[in-house]
Amino acid sequence: MIRPPGLMAISDLHVRHPDNRRLVEDLYPGSSGDWLLVAGDVGEFVADVAWALRLLSERFATVVWVPGNHELWTPADDPVQLRGEARYRHLVGICRELGVVTPEDPYPVWEGSGGPVTVVPMFLLYDYTFRPAGAPTQEAALERAYDAGVVCADEFLLHPDPYPSREAWCRARVDETAARLAARDRDVPTVLVNHYPLVREPTRVLRHPEFAQWCGTELTADWHIRYGAAAMVYGHLHIPRSTVYDGTRFEEVSVGYPREWRPRAVRPAPRTILPVQRAPETTRGGHRAT
Template sequence: MAQTEPGPELMRVFTVSDLHVDYDENDQWVAGLSTADYVDDLLILAGDVSDMPQRLGRTLERLALRFRTLIYLPGNHELWVVRDRTHEDSFAKFDEVRRIAHESGAVQQVWHGAGLRIVPLYGWYDFSFGEPSRDLRLAWTDFRACRWPEGMTPAMITDAFLARNPTPVAAAHLATITVSHFLPRIDVMPDFIPPAKRIVYPVLGTRKLEAQLRAWRPVTHVYGHSHVNRDQVIDGVRYVNNAFGYPGETRIAAKRLLCLHET
């Protein structure tokens, strides 16, 4: 079901992703956000806050208090179960993350308000951007930190998350923004990425997300995960990644809120 909110006459839509508040300086940045400047505004938070439930809840509560509306969907880090061993698998962790988000005041369904429609889309990666190398399989934390039902392949995991996404509904009177944590297409990655760093491309997302988001006819798609800030138009859709990233990622991440839209 969609959540409808009339909203104020003047509203700004901000976005950020990949806050990684397990790092103290990232956590302090969130705590230091103004409690007065954004009270009429909306924040899209596109995943990767923390794998620890208590830290996740605290961060979402802080942001929900600062913004009129907080729209959130989890990333891959939220589904790690190695430090928080209370879950049968990462699907069970996903369910708890959704519960925490709801209790913290975050919106997780299609949102309508102020002439806008914002559509969160779940996903994973299915190697449609390339086959992972042996080095990637050894280095990528998800392969150790997530746990899935026996026999599930990455393609099956991806399909399970995509199946949770809402069915597109026509709404010509609304400007639509779709949101995912994972990349919907690999060509959003810039040419300056060196070949050695492209080893991670197979675990960045899935082409199936691109098909889902296009069905909503968005003006903008927001994503995260890559930590490479981008703002570009491809085939008529604006693709935006405003990742906060790890503390040392000062060249590829701006470490600020980005205003996407004003009414």
């Protein structure tokens, strides 16, 4: 029996890994009307990102993409050597050729079951404000990460050009996105989509707390409330789960690397965001995940 169309989500496809590439090749909608939200980290090479989004856009009714940190890397062996803002805009241009919705496009409205909701793809980056306990400054947090040997590759591969720093780029993106959200139709709930969680709580379960500083910004801590979110979709942490903060569902939908997903009992697949399938068990202050 074919189910009704759904608003689906997935992230962290990392298609440079052959097993992950095969996962994407086998990824089909369960209904001809399915939308797919892709919350970043499709891959590091521009050609890989284009390949995956082209394939998915041919299968799903609508594909919405936001960049992860890996798409913004400039690997030395990628033929496309664009950096920073120029690299991001180049990927946006590819998406527009494919009909894929990006953070630079008008926000689409999901009218299917569980709707209407305004789907808000966002590109916000991070600003080192998710610091580990006992590290009151960005400099102290980075020093602790280097001492622990837990340093994100962004420090070497994600260039902020033309901004003076990644945190400056983050703050510019936050300001621009907040202005667009303020102008939305406030009578329609939102589904907020970003590579990073909008609140710090999901990072509390990281094995290495030093890594949290590359996982978001305190500037968005109340956005799920302020902007009427029915759900917030993110990836990056490679800890797929459903949680609730302040009454809002947060859905971490990452696939992750083969070594991470192979031991799981269930093969990675897009998660249904709408219509709601079941209530998540975790609430702010708890860590019971579904």
